[in-house]
Amino acid sequence: MKTRNQAKRKNQSTGEEGVPAHDPKANGTLANTSQDGVNKFLKQAGSRRSRGSKKQDNHPLSWDDADKLKGKEKQVNDDSYAQNMSEVKDSKNSSPSNKNDGSPQQAKSELEDVMADSDWEDGSNPNLNSENNHPGYINKDITIEFDSSPGAVKRKPIRRASAEEKEVAELVHRTHLLCLIGRGRLIDSACDDPLIQASLLSLLPANMLKLSEATNLTVDALTPLVNWFHSNFRVRISSNERSFPLALATALETHEGTPEEVAALSVALFRALNFSTRFVSILDAASLKPDADRCDDMSQGRKLGKGVFDSSTIMVTQSNEASTSSDKHTAPVGVDQKIASEASTKASSQRKSKKSGQSQSQIVSRDTDSTVVDQSNEKTMDPSSTGVKRKGDIEFEMQMEMALAATAAQTLERNLDNDVKSSNISSSSLSPFKRLKKIKFEESQDISTAVGSRKIGAPLYWAEVYCGGENSTGKWVHVDAVNAIVDGEHKVEAAAAACKTNLRYVVAFAGQGAKDVTRRYCAKWYKIASHRVNSTWWDAVLRPLKELECRATEGTSGTPNNVKREERTYLEDMELETKALTEPLPTNQQAYKNHHLYALERWLTKYQILHPKGPVLGFCSGHSVYPRACVQTLHTKERWMREGLQLKVNELPAKVLKRSTKVNKGKVPEADEDDENDCAGPGGTIDLYGKWQTEPLCLPSAENGIVPKNDRGQVDVWSEKCLPPGTVHLGFPRIFAIAKKLEIDYAPAMVGFEFRNGRSFPVYNGIVVCSEFKNIILEAYAEEEVRRGEEERRKNEAQAISRWYQLLSSIITRQRLNNRYAEGVSSQPSNDIQKTNDAFHQTSEDVQKPMSDEANEDVGQPDVGPQPLFEEDHEHVFLTNDPGSDVESSVRIKRCQCGFSIEVEEL
DNA sequence: CTGCATCACAACGCTTTGGACTCC
DNA sequence: CGGAGTCCTTTGCGTTGTGATGCA
Structure with missing residues (x-):
């Protein structure tokens, strides 16, 4: 495949050197001609490049662009282009030495002949033409700017993902999910470690130990425990590259760890207290859609690793340096601090997980020097990250701070841990980032702008504890010990959204099993549905895990409650299902396009209909909202037949479509046009029927x-x-x-x-x-x-x-x-012949054997030893009654002693 | 500035039952 | 003469998803 970049080089080889070394006869004019041709090709490539864009003429194209576009231009019809290029080259090289006498005109005309075969558009560049005659011109590098009038709209060429890319992205997504599930199970089993649990219990104040005896656990009873845990275990910035059980033990020992470890410790503690507890994690897998990650990375600078995270962490800790201590147990502040530090650790874990994920090449390991660049990119590439009025200023300030901090990252890194530990910050001393974040977080939902543009601080790990005392039937309660939040399931979505984390999969782990509990945390399912993998596959993956999880949570001697354990799963499934079926109506029309619950008539496709047309669940922009269940797919009679269904008698079509023009195969389109208005004929329409109009095929x-x-x-x-x-x-x-x-x-x-x-x-x-x-x-x-x-x-x-x-x-x-015949020429002794004959003898025997062993025996030539098989006047003698014949097909094989055999058919 | 509606267009899916010619 | 085999040639329209654009 040749790229335009190669074209550039080709051009330079003729243009810069003037006379190519391999073609001494080429003179300047010929080179010009060639160059002209190359220019034309480039123009052609340029127009092909911006395929699909009707405004391609306005697209500026220069040699420099060619460089920039290197490797991005898969859509260029490279083959034909390359072919054309080689044609140019060939004509250039061969013409002078062949029939040409070097006459430029002749060469040019020949070239034009070549060009005529390709689909050139006639056109000339006056500047080029006028300068072409200048002897020194060819030594210049060329820049071609196609007429782009100032007012012309510059349209970015649309690059769409092909089916293959989508498939790859999906495979990566699935693989990543499996890895994350594996990780979750690993952590889950580490939480069951009796040593860890015992150690945690030993740390627990005596008054809290009573909790394990409590019947019907409640949220209120959990809160002090969570607060105690939160105050005793802190989030560390960097993660250790060790096995998880080991890391967990260390975290327990040092009372600090990654958010993952801290959350796991909380799960271990709850389990030690005999609570039915799950380890819950957001599986933030690589995007299901190609390039989505890259775009995110470019625009938000997230997921890219060290630089971004270091700097953002530093920013926080710097502000911490200036802070004074205050109430340690104030949850929002704790949340704030934890969020920031969690972000860093999440980064490292993401870095890890990304290794198994998509677009490795995109994950550039950056050193600290590049951090500033990252930050500035972030700033410039995400201009939307501003708030009501002065948010932009705040963010600019913040980013400036981050950039400055990043430059000092190396020296400050050592101090970070301590800084983060002293997390008690009065809100008055917070940096703009923190202040904004704190306010936002206290307001709880809808963090969307300035700070939210950064994918940091998202809650990724927490616990779910079964509280038998909640509701009448008990329920699984969200317990985020990292952020000291109990029963905050409704906050998760907003917090994740604010940090640009995709809340697509929330999976609860227990007893080596796993269960998808995304519904509990996601209010707007329609927004994530398209970002989730095919549900059939996902369900199949989770089915065995769900059973394990179910057995584990039902089987543990958990908090006694008034509901039988077997019913827990059922009740939870019902709860999740109910949640799935009671989503609020979206306020924008587009959300109804692929909404799993609701539909607008206007967004139905050609082959869809509402049946029955009702009930109306509400209105959106004046359009009636119907249940999605009312949307029926229509098919033709023949199509239903394929499904093993036939139309009931006397059914009228639910919908009648006009047949497309291509059906009119005859060459009398005009006649058809005349008939268009009264196309009631069977050929002019397509009758569509719904499933309710069919019955099993008879x-x-x-x-x-x-x-x-x-x-x-x-x-x-x-x-x-x-x-x-x-x-x-x-x-x-x-x-x-x-x-x-x-x-x-x-x-x-x-x-x-x-x-x-x-x-x-x-x-x-x-x-x-x-x-x-x-x-x-x-x-x-x-x-x-x-x-x-x-x-x-x-x-x-x-x-x-x-x-x-x-x-x-x-x-x-x-x-x-x-x-x-070669005797006279070569006095080679006949040894070779002898050898060959020997070889032949052996080989032919080997070959013949499998066919008919008896034949060989009958022939009586086994182990005769090497003998010259062929004499010059040898006549083949075929044995009669050769048993190697095929009686059925009357085919006989005749053999000579020399090894020659021939297949004959007897008539 | 943001979100929504609409437009534009690339990718993809569905379509759906041959005929001329040569050789044996 | 007729049957079997080979070769020819490589759609195009509608739907859908998504980026771009304009507007409130």
Whole structure:
């Protein structure tokens, strides 16, 4: 594949050097001509490059652009381009030395001939032409600017992901999910470590130990415990590259760890207290859509690793340096601090997880020097990150601070841990970032702008504790020990959204199992649905894990409550399902396009209809909102037939579509146009029916061994449902011959269509016969196949022998010719011949053997030893009564003692 | 500035039952 | 003469998803 960049180089090789070294005859004018051609090609490539954009003429294109665009231009029709390029090159190189006398005009005309074959647009660049005549011109580098009038709209070429890229992205997404599930299970099992649990219990104040005896645990009872934990365990900035159980032990020992470790410790503590507890994690997998991550990275500078996170952390800690201590247990401040530090650790964990994920090449490990650049990029690339009025200023200030801090990252890094530990900050001393964040967080939801543009501080890990005392039936309560939040499930979505974390999968882990509890934390499912993987796959992955999880949470001797443990799962499933079915109506129309619950009539596709048309659940911009369940897919009669359904009698089409013009195959379009208005005819419309208008297919059944066929004399086997009663589909090749031979009635089974050469062809697979003949035919088929296989094998062997014979005899013939005619030239002794003969003798024997061992014995030439097989006047003598004959096919193989054999057929 | 509605367009899915010619 | 085999040639429209743009 040649890129435009290569084109540039090519151009330079002719242009900068003036006369290419490999073509001394080329003069300046010829080079100019060539260059002209190259320019034209570039122009062509440029126009192809911006494929699809009608405003391509306005697209500025220069050599420099070519460099920038290197590697990005997959959509250029490179092959034809490369071909054209080589044509230019060839003509340039060959013309002077061939028929040309070097005359520039002739060369040019020849080139033009070449050019004429390609789809050039005639056009000239006056500047180029005028300067072309200048002798020194060719030494200049060329920049071509296509006329881009000042007012012209510059449109970014749209780069869309191909199906392949989408597939890759999905595979990466799935793989990443599996990795994250694996990680979750790992952490979950680490939380079950009895040593860890015992150690945590030993740290717990005596008054809290009583909690384990409490019946019907409540949120209120949990709160002091969570506060105690929060005040005793802190979030560390960097993670250790160690095995998780080890890291967890260290975290326990040092009372600080990554958010993941701290959350895991909290889970371990709750489990130690005999609470039914899950470790919950947001699986922030690589995007399901190609390039989404890259865009995010570019615009937000997130996920990229060290630089960004270091600097953001530093920013916080710097402000901490200036802070004084205050109430340690004030949750919002704690949250604030934790969020910031959590972000850093999340970064490292993301870095880790990303290793198994998508676009590794995009994850550039950056040193601290580049951090400033990152920050400035972040600033420039996310101009939207400003708030009501002065948010922009605040953010600018903040980012400036971050940038400055980043430069000092190395020296300050050592101090970070301590700084973060002293997390008690009075709100008056907070940096703008923190102040804003704090205010926002206290307001709880809807953090969307300035600070939110950074994907940091998102809650990623927490616990769910089953509280039997909550509600009448008990419930799973969200416990975020990292941020000291109890029962804050409604805050998670907003907090995650504020930090640009995709809350697509929230998975609860317990007992080596896992359960998707995203519904509990997600109010606007329609927003995440399209970012989630195919639910069939996801459900299949989780099914076994869900059972494990279910067994674990039901089986643990948890808090006693008034609900049987077996019912917990059921109740939770109901809760999640209820939540799924009671989403509020979106306020914008577009949300209804693919909404799983609601639909607007205007967003229905051609093949959809509302049936029944009601009830109206509400209104959006004046449009009635209907339940999605009312949306029915329509099909043609034939299409329903494929599904094994047929129309009920006297059903009128639910919808009638005008047939597209292409159906009018005849070359009289005008006549069709005339008929357009009254296209009530069957050819002019397509009748569509809904499923409610159909009933199970009722085909005529087979009678007297006769298969009912359609008007083409076949049976369309779209599925088993399409088989006439009393018939079976035998999808084996060549089976029709058996049925024919046995004189059993059959019909070819058409199983689909293959689209080839712009036309579709029916694809057949076996036959349809009456059920009573199934066994007879199959038995006969099996016998026939054995026979056929045997015959095939024989044929193959015979062919192999024949080919070996041809090969070897050609070698011998060659040797003989050498022997006879090259004697005078070469005095090579005849050893070679002898060798060859030996070789042949051996080989031919080996080859013949498998065919008929008895034959060889009968021939009586075993172990005769090497002897010259071919004498010049050797005449083949074939033995009679050679048993190597095939009685059935009357084929005989005649052999000579020299090894020669020939296949003859007796008539 | 933000969110929404609409436009534009690239990608993709669905379409759906040959015929002329040569060789044996 | 007829049957079997081979080769020809490589759609195009509608739908959908998504980026761009304009407006409130």
